[in-house]
Amino acid sequence: MSIPPAPQPLYQTPPSPWSAPPPAPPRRSRIGLIAAIAGGVVLLIVALAATMVLVGMGVENSFPPADSSLTVRPELVDGRFTLNRDDSSTLGLTMQNSWRRSWDAEDIHGIAATYKPEDGERGSLVVTGMYGRFKNTDRMRAHVLADNASKNTQVTVLVKPQDDTPAGSPVHVSCDIVTRKWADGTTLSYPVCAWADGNSWARVADMTRSGSVNLDLKATAKITLEVRTEMRTPIK
Structure with missing residues (x-):
């Protein structure tokens, strides 16, 4: 008589948690991934x-392109003003170093000069500016006027910058009126105008007696254009 097979269990016993893990799959080569x-x-x-x-x-x-520069002349405005002091090597250089970080300026050089009225009138005409290669000139013109007051705690703006471009002008001119106070308590109100084109910008402050008495922005704008015409030097 044959012996019948042993009965199969009704359920499979789960593997022991302490049993050996199944073998890991073979590692793929990482050369291709790298x-x-x-x-x-x-x-x-x-x-x-x-x-x-x-x-x-x-x-x-x-x-x-750079086609013109600015030159400090011995006289300005048809000889009406004569050079009193050229500060291009000091103040001009300081401005130049400050503007090197500007995205709107390249190949820049600073100028600064003070002129005295030829007829003996009290006061002075102060010209500060730069030449090189510039873009966004409308924004730059507004900036140089605002910068005149923002960096000088003795200067306050009486009349905000406005467009005072003379008829037929090749560039726009903006002007404002400021008041400056000195350490001895003396104060002076005077007009300031500025132009900015692709090769130059300048701020012209008419600190003469007639400028401070009349505060004529249109007249100062015309002087500013004359200063631009006489100071610009073609680059050959």
Whole structure:
């Protein structure tokens, strides 16, 4: 008589938590993955470099060519004012160093000069400016007028900047009226005008007696254009 097989259990016994884990699958080679990552990094660097070159070319091309500069003349406004002091090597250099961080200026040089009226009138005509290559000139013109007061705690603005461009002018001229107070308590109100074009900008302060008495912005705007015409020097 044959022996019948042993009966099968009704359920499978779960594996013991202390039993050995199943063998791990074979590790894949990481050479391909590393190569792919390295290739992606190289492509990203190349793309960024190309973008920076294009941006740099765009910024450079947005500046006008340098075709004129500014020269401190011994006389201005048809001889009405004579040079009293040239501060281009001090104040002009300070402005130049400050403006080197501007995105709107390239190849810049600062000038600063004080002129005395030829007829013996009291006061002076003060010209501060820069030449080089400039863009966004409307914004720059407004900035140099605002900068006149913001950086000098002795100067307050009486009349806000406004457009006083004379008819037929090749560039816009903006003007304001400010008051300055000195350490001895003396105060003076006077008009200030500014122009800005692709190659130069300047701020002209009429601190003469007639300028401070009349406070005529239209007259100072015309003087400012004459100063621009006489100080501009073509670059050959």
